[in-house]
Amino acid sequence: MSELSVNHLLGIKYLQEKDIQLIFETADHFKKVINRPIKKVPSLRDITIANLFFENSTRTKLSFELAEKRLSADVINFSAGQSSVKKGETLIDTVNNILSMKVDMVVMRHPNPGAGVFLSKHVKANIINAGDGAHEHPTQALLDSYSIRERLGDVAGKNVVIVGDILHSRVALSNIYALKLQGANVMVCGPKTLLPKYIDQLGVKVETNLRKALQWCDVANMLRVQNERMDISYFPSTREYTQQFGVNKALLDSLDKEITIMHPGPINRGVEITSDVADSKQAIILDQVENGVAVRMAVIYLLASKIKQ
């Protein structure tokens, strides 16, 4: 198979396992490209991509923009703060106006779950979801799995725990779908207030004791507590959260094996992860960032090749 089964990347749950493998094989190639002295290929000279960010982002936006530029696509950027959205324009109208300027592909971050799915039904463009509320963040999950594959050789059969604020996390949901699709065993760990009540029905283990979770896993993906998404207080204080769900060097050293530590960023040092862990050789946090560009290049390239057909 040399093409994706989908025309959009709206979420991992719309992908098949072979799509993920194709993305990874393509990303292997692009990872070599971005480590050459000339980090660019001319593949997408005829493609224009709009990055529509209706919610703040730094690393994801930069990563997408770099990926697009290294594929030689034309890139336009748009964020809600400078847009007519604030004047009352609908999402469909905003995007259709941009598409009228002959844009081929849209990368969108949006605060509402399902915004990408909604848009894909009403506009004519290939859409990449760069995060929609607490729904999905598929490229993050892809780069996470790619990084596990790079570090441990394979994702299948590995025990991966996702720690922290699962309730408000699109990263957690996409990671669960991606890891399950590739045959990994998945656990979520956090305070019960931040675990969705029915999460076990997605086929994941649920644990509220961090030590037990770390003892079980090969990889721990530490999530940030998303205070900005919380309407009420889900735990009494950051101090208490850290006491129960923060990873520190002493805790890692007390395990009877060496596990891999991941974090999608941005890190709150001293909260979910201490500096000595974040900067240790067990952590692959910066590898994730580097792989993010290669994986996004792969996704964009594969979707663009469908446009060209």
Next chain:
Amino acid sequence: MNVLIKSATIIDSKSDFHNTTQDILIEKGKISKISETIENTNNYKEINLENLHVSQGWFDSSVCFGEPGFEDRETIENGLKTAAKSGFTTVAMQANTHPIIDTNSAIAFINMKAQNNAVTLLPIGALTKNSESVDLAELYDMSTAGAVAFSDYKKPITNPNLLKIALQYASNFDGLVCSFPQENRISGNGVMNENITSTSLGLKGNPSLAEALQVARDLYLLEYTGGKLHIPTISTAESVALIRNAKKKKLDVTCSVAVHNLCLTDSELEDFDTHYKVLPPLRTQSDIDALIEGIKDGTIDMVTSDHNPVTIENKKIEFDYADYGTIGLESAFGALQTLFSTKKTIQLLTKGKSRFNVQSSIIAEGNTVDLALFNPDIKYTFTTSNIHSTSKNSLFLNKDLKGEVYGIIANNKTVL
């Protein structure tokens, strides 16, 4: 108005002609003769329709028409036409207009707009001033103008003492108090049922617990105060159990369920389709099973279309931003018939009348004519061509339904 209905099968368990096919002669708004064959000696207008069935006109205890204030959603005139085309001869209209219907004069305005119509519109007055859940509206004054019940529609009464006082006060004049079953502090920002689907979609969940807590609270209050309580549109198995138990204790409580909460589960939302965004939310199959059991054993007193027109501008947007609600009058009969027999469906569509002081008119010679006309056997896919409402926000679009309505004869008028 004089009409001769030819070969109509009568579905009315209280009528001597139940389950028989008859001609029905209607003169000056009354049924003057029922017989197997009636000659049209006076050359009256004849109604001769395929597989024609008639029953007592249907009643809906909760519709919204948007007038005054939201006429772009629906007007009273077209809303009543829609009701008539859907078999309903009496509808109770919610007070969620702009301004809110919370005074005697506002009730009078609604009555004035709906007069001389084939469909009888019963206004529901707001329970609290401006439906703000702070101070009681002038309930007695509204009742003298014709308000049949008092409700803040989907706004729950957050303060239990306010509901206590409302129940006590309204009992002075036998007023019916409605309390929407949702504890807002538990439902939070939930936009669909909390379950595996909400988890997989990343949408905030509204747990059935929010409904159960409010129902339990309201029933305890009713036990203390006495009075008449109606709990509109329950949606969970827990609510059925709580109300069943309250009825055993002889509390004066009734409840309704929305047709769509009987037919569809929250799995419909998997594609983020805002047509399925309703309140209370679509729940699970086990909730549906319990609701149907509640209908069978009489715990649930009536079904409602919970007809709520929403413009496309407020539906064709991101899920979180879209308004709640579906229209339901046009699809009510056809949807219920996918679950129940025709006889049971008619019973469900007429059973709520007494609670809202609506007179029933049995199909018998000498009685006032109040009829729904329909073909119960036809199967079809529900599309926008079946919609009479100004707004087209139906969650039954593209669903297979059974039974089409021809119209009504009521208030000395025929709408077909």
